[in-house]
Amino acid sequence: MTLANGRQRKNKLDVAHKRISARASTPLPTPPPQGGREQSESVATASTLLAWYDRHRRRLPWRAENGARPDPYAVWLSEIMLQQTTVKAVAPYYERFLSRWPTVSDLGAAMLEDVLKLWAGLGYYARARNLHACARTILENHGGVFPDTEEGLLTLPGIGPYTAAAIAAIAFDRKASPVDGNIERVISRVFAVEEALPGAKPRIKALAATLTPASRPGDFAQAMMDLGATICSPKKPACSFCPWTEPCVARQRGNQETFPRKTPKAEGKKRRGAAFVVMRADGKLLIRTRPDKGLLAKMTEVPGTEWVHGFDEKTTLNDAPLKAKWHRVVGVVNHVFTHFPLELAVYRAQVPKGTRAPKGMRWIAFDEIDGEAFPNVMRKVIAHGMKV
Ligand code: SF4
Numbered sequence: 001m002t003l004a005n006g007r008q009r010k011n012k013l014d015v016a017h018k019r020i021s022a023r024a025s026t027p028l029p030t031p032p033p034q035g036g037r038e039q040s041e042s043v044a045t046a047s048t049l050l051a052w053y054d055r056h057r058r059r060l061p062w063r064a065e066n067g068a069r070p071d072p073y074a075v076w077l078s079e080i081m082l083q084q085t086t087v088k089a090v091a092p093y094y095e096r097f098l099s100r101w102p103t104v105s106d107l108g109a110a111m112l113e114d115v116l117k118l119w120a121g122l123g124y125y126a127r128a129r130n131l132h133a134c135a136r137t138i139l140e141n142h143g144g145v146f147p148d149t150e151e152g153l154l155t156l157p158g159i160g161p162y163t164a165a166a167i168a169a170i171a172f173d174r175k176a177s178p179v180d181g182n183i184e185r186v187i188s189r190v191f192a193v194e195e196a197l198p199g200a201k202p203r204i205k206a207l208a209a210t211l212t213p214a215s216r217p218g219d220f221a222q223a224m225m226d227l228g229a230t231i232c233s234p235k236k237p238a239c240s241f242c243p244w245t246e247p248c249v250a251r252q253r254g255n256q257e258t259f260p261r262k263t264p265k266a267e268g269k270k271r272r273g274a275a276f277v278v279m280r281a282d283g284k285l286l287i288r289t290r291p292d293k294g295l296l297a298k299m300t301e302v303p304g305t306e307w308v309h310g311f312d313e314k315t316t317l318n319d320a321p322l323k324a325k326w327h328r329v330v331g332v333v334n335h336v337f338t339h340f341p342l343e344l345a346v347y348r349a350q351v352p353k354g355t356r357a358p359k360g361m362r363w364i365a366f367d368e369i370d371g372e373a374f375p376n377v378m379r380k381v382i383a384h385g386m387k388v
Contacts, residue, residue, distance in 0.1 A: 042246040042247040043247045044190050044211060044244045044247040044248070045211070046211055046212065046213035046216075046220050047213075048243045048244065049211075049220065049223045049224070049227065049243050049244065050213070050216060050219060050220060050223060051243070052223065052227075052243035053219055053220075053222065053223035053226060054066075056226070056230075057222065057223070057226060058226050058229075058230065060078070060087065061078075061091055061094055061095060062074040062075065062077065062078035062094060063222070070170055070171045070218070071171070072104075072146040072148075072167060072171035072172070073103060073104045073146070074098070075166070075167050075170045075171040076104070076134075076146065076159075076163070076167050076171075077094060077097060077098070077131075078090065078094055079163050079166050079167065080127055080130070080131050080158065080163065081093055081094055081097075081122065081127075083124065083127060083163075083180075084123065084124055085122060085123065085124075087229070089122070090122070093118070093119070093121075093122050096118055097118060100118060101135075103144065104135050104138050104139065104144060104146070105135075105138075105139045105144035107131070107132065107135035108132075108135035108136040108137075108138060108139030108140070108144070109136075109139060110132065110135075112129065112132050112298070113298070113373070115128055115131065115132045116128050116129075116298060116299065116373035117371060117372065117373045119131075119373070120299075120300075120372070120373045120374055120375065121374075121376060121379070123375070123376055124338075125296055125297070125299055125373075125375060126297075127158065129158075129297070129298075130157050130158025131158060133157040133158060134156045134157045134158045134159060137156055137157055138156065146167070146171070148168070148171075148172040148174070149168060149172070149174065150164045150165055150168040150174060150176050151164075153167050153168060162178050162179065162180055163178075164176075165177055165178035165179075165221075166178035166180075166221060169212075169217045169218045169220070169221040170218040170221055170222060171218070172218075173216070173217060173218045174217065174218075175212055175213075175214055175217045176212070176217060176221070177205065177208040177209045177211075177212045177217075177221070178221050178224075178225075179201075179204060179205050179208050180225070180228075181228075182224075182225060182227075182228025182229055182232070183208060183224045183225065183228050184197065184201070184204050184260055185228055185232055185234065185259065185260055186224060186227055186228045186232045186244075187204045187207050187208050187211075188200065188204055188250075188259040188260035188261070189232065189237075189248055189249075189250035189251065189256045189259045189260075190207075190244055190247065190248045190249065190250070191207050191249060192249035192250045192253065192259065193207070193259065193260065193261070194261060195261065196260075196261040196262055196263045197260050197261065197262050197263065198263070199263070200260065200261070204260075208224070227242070227243075227244075234257075235257060236257070237251075237256055237257070239251045239256065268337075268339045268340030268341065269309055269340060270309070270340065270341045270342070270343060271307040271308055271309055271311070271340050271341070271342050271343075272307065272308065272309075272311035272313075272342070272343045272344070272345075273304055273305045273306060273307040273308065273311055273342070273343075273344055273345075274304055274305045274311075274313065274316045274319070274344060274345040274346070274347060275301075275302050275303070275304035275305075275333070275344050275345075275346050275347070275378075275381045275385070276302060276303045276304060276319075276320055276321055276326075276346075276347050276348075276349070277302050277329075277346060277347070277348045277349075277381065277382060277384075277385025277386070278302070278303070278321060278322060278324065278348075278349050278350075278351060279348070279349075279350050279351070280350070280351050280352070280353060280355055280363060281350065281351070281352050281353040282353045283365060283366060284363035284364060284365055284366075285302070285363065285364055285365075285366060285369070285382070286302065286303060286321060286322075286357060286361055286362075286363060287300055287301065287302055287303075287361065287362060287363075287364055287372065288300070288301060288302075288303055288360055288361040288362070289301075295337070296375050296377075298373070299373045299374065299375045299378075300372040300373050300374050300378065301374070301375075301378045302378060302381060302382065302385070303319075303320075303321040303358075303361060304319075304344070304381075305319045307342055307344075313345055316345065316347065317347070320347065320349075321358050321361060322349070322351060322355065322358065324349035324350070324351050325349060325350075326347045326348070326349050327347065327348050327349065328345065328346075328347055329345075329346040329347070329348055329384055329385055329387055330387075331384065331387075332344060332345055332346070333346060333377070333380045333381050333384050335376070335377040335380060337377075342377065344377075344381060346381055346384045346385045347385075348385045369382070
């Protein structure tokens with residue numbers, strides 16, 4: 001670049017920055033310190049995103065109509081359900097919960113077993129237990145009313161920093177900046193944050209906070225969520241439809257798909273075990289309830305071995321719940337939990353009508369399966385065990 005060209009470019013940048021500073025109703029984001037950001041003539045502002053949101057906001061079952069007051073119960077329920085799950089998967093569960101327990105007090109007064117049953121299939125069952133504990137706390141300690149600040153919400157069971165910020169912003173229009181995986185992706189691209197996750201989380205949160213406006217912070221939070229979910233996708237983001245396409249530094253560089261940077265994760269070591277699908281001649285299935293504590297606590301399962309690293313299938317039948325003619329079903333069931341992958345061999349047997357259930361187990365009819373709190377891994381096991 002020649003000296004004259006350099007001066008021209010600097011002047012242009014100064015003018016652009018002054019213009020943007022003068023009109024911005026929200027604070028300008030601080031440039032990231034990594035030294036990798038190129039100067040841009042445009043900066044990401046809340047007003048640009050809000051204007052886009054006003055035209056393109058998603059209609060979601062839990063989202064209040066434009067101008068209507070959001071219901072904190074609806075916001076909280078949807079935020080808990082949406083963790084690690086998609087809008088499509090959550091929608092029917094959300095409707096069922098709301099029609100069975102229309103208020104947080106109704107949910108707080110419900111039996112945990114009923115909550116787990118209605119939750120079954122949505123995964124990450126600790127969330128259902130926390131959901132129930134939280135509703136109970138609101139009912140018993142807060143008169144059935146949600147605290148309306150981030151700090152107050154953080155004292156409730158199962159409500160972490162993200163959920164507290166999301167509820168405070170969306171339900172109470174507090175100036176709070178929820179940052180989930182989608183928003184992390186947007187921010188890391190707009191500012192080309194070179195630091196890898198998870199170390200970059202505080203930096204990304206701080207950058208999100210610099211963008212959050214004092215006016216309409218709830219709409220801003222939802223606009224960020226919509227942008228991350230519909231436009232700024234992990235692969236092939238639709239940058240030409242993005243309201244921040246000009247200021248987005250990663251887009252300018254053409255390497256947006258490489259953000260957010262991530263530290264490679266060491267995968268948990270695979271565990272193995274076996275499950276026993278026992279059918280009685282009168283069409284009943286043998287099941288039991290898992291212990292009160294630990295993984296999938298209080299959920300329903302078919303009997304099985306422990307899930308361990310050094311599983312030896314040769315001795316599996318020592319753990320069979322009944323003496324029977326066992327048939328090893330071809331193939332295995334694979335399932336991935338948050339911390340480890342699991343592989344289960346499935347054994348099937350049929351026993352005569354009148355066979356009594358071993359201690360701690362019970363028989364259920366097949367049409368009762370949907371009413372039980374079977375986690376997804378057990379639904380896979382039963383389906384696999386039925387294979388001919
Ligand atoms: S321009 Fe593209 S990469 Fe940047 S925030 Fe928008 S959609 Fe994401």
